[in-house]
Amino acid sequence: MPSIHAKTVLFVVYPNVVLLDLSGPLQVFTHAGGSEAYETHVVSLEGGQIETNTVLPIETEPMQNWLGTPIHTLIVVGGDGAFDASKDGIFLDHLTRLASRAQRVCSVCSGAIVLAAAGVLDGRRAVTHWEDCDYLAAHFPKVQVEVDPIFVKDGTVWTSAGITAGIDMALAMIEEDLGKNAAIVMARSLVTPMVRSGGQSQFSAELDRQAKDTEGRFDALHAWVRGHIQQQITVEDMAKECGMSPRNFSRRYTQTMGVPPAKAVEAIRVNAARDLLATTSISIQTVASDCGFQDGERMRRAFMRVVKTTPSQYHSQFQMV
Template sequence: MPSKTAKPDRPNQTPRSVVFVVYPDITLLDLVGPLQVFSHAEDPATQDKGYACQVVSVSGGMIGTNTVLSIPTQPASSLQGHPIHTLIVVGGQGAIPGMRDTQLVAAVRDMAKGAGRVASVCSGALVLAASGLLDGRRAVTHWDDCARLAETFPKVRVELDPIFIQDGQVWTSAGITAGIDMALAIVSEDLGRAAALKIARAMVAQMVRSGGQSQYSPALTRQLRDGAGRFESLHLWISDNLDAPLTVEALAAEAGMSARNFARSYAKSLGTTPAKAVEAMRVERAQELLETSSRSAKQIATLCGFRSEDRMRRAFLRGLGVSPTDYRQRFRAEVTSGGAGSA
């Protein structure tokens, strides 16, 4: 089992071995997203490939996914005696029968003994938990599987919100694209932040996100609640005019409704008041700017329509339970001079 403190070694300066464990009915993107990250990664010191990737299953051969594609794999036994830098268990609907598959669980447990780091993508955490590798550790999985993970494996300290969690040398991630975030964070730990940023740019991915950020998207939540798309164009307009005085009257006029009817209809559809929705969108935009730009808090407050730093601070405390300053310190990406986010 990997150490809680020691970082994975790289024997003889060879590329770091990353082994993906799959089984029938995995989610294909759970595999290929992180696989693409590690395949892109270069060691900045040598410009050589940073990782050598392999995909294994219990018996090897072609393994079906949740798409029309099957993937070729090596048998897990072929790695016996070979050091593994990072072992990653992929997720998918097959993880539920997989956590009950004694051969798969035993194979994961055996490979983990020689691995410097162990990780899971999405519901792959169920297989890790079945192997005992998450006992006593903080862990996360896709929000739809968090209850199952907690109930089936009570020794695991399940957290519902983060996109990924690192507990010592064991990493777990939430659903699908969070596996890419986790992989980028692993690259950053191994090869440095510049190497991770280079991959993110190449993949046209969002800037490397910290694991403490939420796996729940406020924008997606709005879309789900507004299933018929009644206020979709209004939300786009709000997003383009956050620095304007967005009163209920102004929103109602844009929606082509009376203020009273608009406020009632909006609250019924979205489960929140227009004022709270506007504040949430302003906080979301401010989060993005705090993470990716070098603008001052005062500038960001003005751009997002808060009118003052104090108003923005109170909105952050209400919505996130943290101040803008603390948020920036925790999640801010490195901003280079002249970058896209610079003032």
């Protein structure tokens, strides 16, 4: 049985949540600091069985049961159902009342959309899954949306990026509550880094390019850059490949892609280097040469600009060979 001094952690769900958004942080809080540290509960609007995005449903308690009870940490779970939940007035009313009784209010992934709809994120910095950042910014202009962080803490309100980032956020909260040693013990148990290097931009660079160039007008150019990645590539080279003047090309490219051509080439080089670092055992210096960086220091600086981590850190974290 939990101790009378255990901190109550309430997970809020709704139909079609992502199971890992719930189970990851739930696992952290269930076992961190022993059985007396936290008391965990899962709630939904009416209670009962809630469908997830997997074959496994989950049993929940009604939110109504907790409207008069102090809560230490309230965590809204993410999932495709967040969009419907963010438009459900009764659900949002219950959530707002629960949030007013919580010492700490959090979201995992697209759960930030629900918190924003409840007004909890107004005037605050927040993050969500990189696929939903534009939606969050467009529909909730009072929220200061940040795209790259794994999680954001703004006062007593925490938000986390996509799916597994909820585990990173939970570990950070364990450190805040119980100290660094308790968080490290929990991280070791989960076989996960205590602090993940870099941000979620590590995973979305190529997809982001595709999303910006919806008509594919620069697809052939990007393929050409990837095919000549070892060479030094100038704006003049790229303009010639597109059959345009350098000035017109630079203007059109920047308007379409949102970054100047030189920045795009750097990002493509970094993406190619990431693939080599993850799938081969060749040296960092060789990777730098193969991707046109000339030397390891230039590649290190480019990695810090693009993915907020160093090549060696990326290699140790994501290597698959």
